[in-house]
Amino acid sequence: MKLIKEVRDFNLKHIFECGQCFRWEEEPDGSYTGTALGRTINLNMEKRQDADAGTENARLIIDGTDENEFEDLWRSYFDFDRDYGEIKRTLSMRDSVIGSAIAAGSGIRLLNQDNWETLISFIISQNSNIPRIKKCIEKLSENFGEELPTYRGKKRYAFPSIEALSELSPQALSEIGLGYRARYITETAKTIARDGGKMLYSLGELPVREAYEYLVSLCGVGPKVANCILLFSMQKYESFPIDVWVKRVMNRLYHIDENDSAKMESFAVETFGEYGGFAQQYLFYYMREFPKEQRKQED
DNA sequence: TCGCAGGTGGTCG
DNA sequence: CGACCACCTGCG
Numbered sequence: 001m002k003l004i005k006e007v008r009d010f011n012l013k014h015i016f017e018c019g020q021c022f023r024w025e026e027e028p029d030g031s032y033t034g035t036a037l038g039r040t041i042n043l044n045m046e047k048r049q050d051a052d053a054g055t056e057n058a059r060l061i062i063d064g065t066d067e068n069e070f071e072d073l074w075r076s077y078f079d080f081d082r083d084y085g086e087i088k089r090t091l092s093m094r095d096s097v098i099g100s101a102i103a104a105g106s107g108i109r110l111l112n113q114d115n116w117e118t119l120i121s122f123i124i125s126q127n128s129n130i131p132r133i134k135k136c137i138e139k140l141s142e143n144f145g146e147e148l149p150t151y152r153g154k155k156r157y158a159f160p161s162i163e164a165l166s167e168l169s170p171q172a173l174s175e176i177g178l179g180y181r182a183r184y185i186t187e188t189a190k191t192i193a194r195d196g197g198k199m200l201y202s203l204g205e206l207p208v209r210e211a212y213e214y215l216v217s218l219c220g221v222g223p224k225v226a227n228c229i230l231l232f233s234m235q236k237y238e239s240f241p242i243d244v245w246v247k248r249v250m251n252r253l254y255h256i257d258e259n260d261s262a263k264m265e266s267f268a269v270e271t272f273g274e275y276g277g278f279a280q281q282y283l284f285y286y287m288r289e290f291p292k293e294q295r296k297q298e299d
Numbered sequence: 300t301c302g303c304a305g306g307t308g309g310t311c312g
Numbered sequence: 313c314g315a316c317c318a319c320c321t322g323c324g
Contacts, residue, residue, distance in 0.1 A: 123306095127303095127307080132304080219307095244304080244305065284305085
């Protein structure tokens with residue numbers, strides 16, 4: 001079953017390759033297929049968008065769902081109802097330098113992902129690289145996740161449940177290639193499983209500072225991973241995850257010392273405020289996507 | 300070959 | 313409390 005939705009500020013490549021998610025893959029036709037929330041769907045744009053069509057209205061084709069499911073799950077997951085034009089205008093007014101980053105990733109949207117999957121995925125992401133992170137998460141799902149209906153000729157697997165991972169030994173996880181993160185995952189899974197995930201799934205209702213303090217108390221979760229979880233699954237949009245790419249781009253655009261994370265954090269709070277997380281996504285994508293020589297000089 | 304890749308925990312001073 | 317540093321593993 002296919003749905004068609006009018007969208008604006010919505011670009012598949014920008015959304016799925018700005019570093020927030022790991023289970024969406026580009027198909028040969030430029031569409032993206034992914035498994036999230038226990039379902040597999042495919043997204044495609046009705047007409048191929050040219051480079052800066054992100055701000056124009058366009059038609060999105062969603063395959064593998066229906067209206068009810070769209071309302072229940074995907075409307076929120078893809079952040080359909082937020083006005084990204086307003087966000088981009090506000091950020092551009094607050095800062096004169098971010099404009100080129102916004103132009104580069106004009107169709108980015110912040111997905112509302114599952115708390116548990118986001119927690120474990122970003123523990124896995126630490127000190128690793130995107131291809132390896134994706135492989136690890138797929139193997140984890142194939143081995144310990146529920147089997148889902150075949151889609152486009154491929155078996156699909158849900159992300160493993162809290163219970164499933166909490167019962168595993170670190171050795172079982174090491175075999176997947178998680179390395180030293182295996183222990184972090186089993187430890188954290190046990191902690192989260194103690195109340196069946198109630199605490200984790202109610203964190204979003206707490207003030208961001210309290211949710212943050214809880215997250216960094218988990219094994220394998222530090223400031224960067226905690227901010228990713230808050231931003232990508234708990235709608236705490238003031239969160240500003242600082243990773244190596246953000247350090248590079250902040251150094252390049254704002255001339256802040258690359259190892260002065262504290263200064264980057266305060267700069268983000270003062271400059272981007274409640275939209276810090278959106279700014280982070282535009283900046284991250286800009287730095288990732290464009291080789292140095294193609295990037296506009298900003299001095 | 301060896302350093303690096305979307306950091307964190309542990310250990311010093 | 314801030315500055316190191318080891319750490320699994322795959323890849324160029």
